[in-house]
Amino acid sequence: MISELQKKLDYVSAYRENRLKVAQEILENPRFFYELVSICFSPSDKNNHKACWILEFVSYEELIWLQPHLDFFFSNLKNLKDESAIRPIAKVTQLLVKSHYKKDENSIVLSETNLQDCIETSFDWLINDVKVATKAYSIRTLYVLGNYYDWIHPELKIILDKDYGDHSAAYKAVAREVLKKIK
Template sequence: MDSKFQKKLDSVTGHRANRHKYADEVLENPALFPELMRLCFLTSNKNAAKACWILELVCYEKLEWLQEYLDFFCSNIKNQTDKSAIRALSKICLLLAISHFKKKEMLLTENQLQQITETCFDWLMTDVKVASKCYSIRALHLLGNHFDWIHPELKVILDKDYNSHSAAYKAVGREILKKIK
């Protein structure tokens, strides 16, 4: 992103229309994508979470743009600590799992699948937003069709944590438990 676009991140708000405005700018100018990726994981940057919000919206439209950055993405997701950024990254992990396992569009390496798995489990067991946990649960369910140890581990966590979480977590937990029993 040129410095003008990076400075625009200061103006990004949580409002969806505002985030879409900046995502559309990246979609209209793909040359901005590499810098967007870099900014998402520049955790010292105050706008890293905002960059992640924009990346999520871009990935809804052009997930394939992430293909050449998968090693970078998968090796860095664990380093992001901002809860708002994690929410966006967890959704991207779910989109990648869907693309890999259901749509067979983006193929991830064994190492990339392992990195996503480890990070999703970390998010599931730490204090992150419930949406991040729900996206992680769904991604892990799909990953469990590849790694046979995931479903038993996921079941233990869901059974243990079920009563201490929100209605949204419980709804996703029930749905996934039915699928893996």
């Protein structure tokens, strides 16, 4: 039997308004959240990428809802293969890392294992053939992490310097921004 959430996802399109509408329905019905996260990391599900789009929008409003799902989230990052799913998840990953280091009452708490999974996957996305938006989110995530892990900034600098000439203007802009901060 097809779930109510699956029915909603069947009708999601790439139009921003359409994605926002379903995200709002999730925000109003948190009981769908667990299933949404599960679908995000089920690459064989035809709505996998759509669930990731919705998770990104929900995360802007209720990032804290991911707290009980973080071990599942981070351990499954490497299983994503579809670029349409990876890009929004890379953004959510960036939001989670920024929140973790913000250290206020609403901060996300990441375990060392979560952070290691994040570092590994962010470097993988940066050096592999994924679209520029995913690379940009990975660069910014690794920059933040490099403020706490002293080996990350030197590695990130090597990759950015080496790959700089081979990428688009958007990649170069993010690389310049981060390289300026590292130096």
